[in-house]
Amino acid sequence: MFPQKVDAARRLGIDVSSYQRSDYQFFQNMKANGTKFVIVKLGGSGGGEGEHYQNPKASQQLAMAQKVGLEVGSYFWGEFGGSVAQAKKMAKYAVSDAQKFGLKKGSAIALDYELGASQNKEENTKAIHEFMSYIKKQGYKPLLYSGSYYLKTNVNHSKVNKSFKNSLWIASYATMAPVNGPNYNYFPSLDGIAIWQFSSAWYGVDGNVELLKNSLKLGKVKDDVKVTKTKKSKATSYTVKAGDSWYSIAQKFGMDQNQLAKLNGGTVNSELQPGDKLKLTGTIKNDAKPTKVKTKIVKVKSLGKDRKNWKVRLIDGSGKYSNHYVNQGSRWITSKTKETKKGKAYLIGKNLYVLAKYVKIE
Structure with missing residues (x-):
């Protein structure tokens, strides 16, 4: 650094x-x-x-x-x-x-x-x-x-x-x-x-x-937001085809996949089936209001002088090793733990966990 x-x-x-x-x-x-x-x-x-x-x-x-x-x-x-x-x-x-x-x-x-x-x-x-x-x-x-x-x-x-x-x-x-x-x-x-x-x-x-205190004058976000397409299209709905995903559909119409899923009563983890009809416009509660959630900060431990360039591999929600890694010394907010066959783990990403043995609580 x-x-x-x-x-x-x-x-x-x-x-x-x-x-x-x-x-x-x-x-x-x-x-x-x-x-x-x-x-x-x-x-x-x-x-x-x-x-x-x-x-x-x-x-x-x-x-x-x-x-x-x-x-x-x-x-x-x-x-x-x-x-x-x-x-x-x-x-x-x-x-x-x-x-x-x-x-x-x-x-x-x-x-x-x-x-x-x-x-x-x-x-x-x-x-x-x-x-x-x-x-x-x-x-x-x-x-x-x-x-x-x-x-x-x-x-x-x-x-x-x-x-x-x-x-x-x-x-x-x-x-x-x-x-x-x-x-x-x-x-x-x-x-x-x-x-x-x-x-x-x-x-x-x-x-x-x-550099200057409060010079930015940061603002606030409304809680009710109308979801619309950012790419030109007269379509107000879309019928899911084989191979579609929340991401691909959102990309097609210029939308955020999270808001598209919420508009249709689901999340990006909700399974889509060919023939499902999705709304492309509407108003949702975007949950902009700050929420108080009990969180902890975990810091990834050093793996030793001879391993200073190594990274720590994360596991997914099923407890299997993923293709995602984090740096030694990096800090993460977590609000959820999970017991796995590999030991206790902390949620630090979207369905991604770091094993407790590699971190310390700050």
Whole structure:
């Protein structure tokens, strides 16, 4: 791991998109590693995002992050260069997505501006100002995300900071290797930074640290959310075919598999049969309200100096060894134990357990 100086008073957080999981256990595990907040991608527009992309997991990710007791915010990819008109249109998409996915007003919506800038720095800045102004007028907290070098090259960040004080969320990495926390010796030199994304490999995801206390103004998620498709389709139902799974059907229509299953009265572990008819739209309770569950934190023990590069193999719900492993020294939240032929085990993942002999309770 890269050496670091960690300030325990500053909150650490992650940002997620459709590439990350959306289940409760994932966010529990990240909480065990020190995560205090989660910034969820709502969608995007322009460039590779097309006219309007929506993250099919956004609603579920927001709900589950809040359910485990983490605070939440959001971001939206906007590739509009220096066009004020395009910036306003994309800001409207961002607010629409936030409302659709249940993110209440007062929450943060960050503009992800990292590609497509025009050669005119002032025009880029005006367009960004238009986006952030619309976000603010709609009752949300505007932020601006970009890489340190990209922002300095293409945006008058001093003007942005003057209009939207302490609104910058800056990415600047000391290394691309995995890290345990922020290395403040590599802090990006810019005024108005509220959040610093210090790594793309903090426990497998983007790691962030909030530099100014409560500057993020994290929001809340509605408990009743309308489940809809993010891919264009007139279909309101789907008949299961041989070989289908919750995941494949969700992918087909641009939905989160967990919400699709819940909409149809089941879970992703519920068995599907050819001929089953599934609803594709409706309203569900997304269980966003934080729940108090008795949990423990388990830390994977060291296996010894001569085995420092080894990993601990997990078992599945049937007690058989799985193809999943965890690192020595990693920490996990658990709320369930299981007695197996191999001994007592703690649930740390979706139907994945670590044997008690390899961990200690913190």
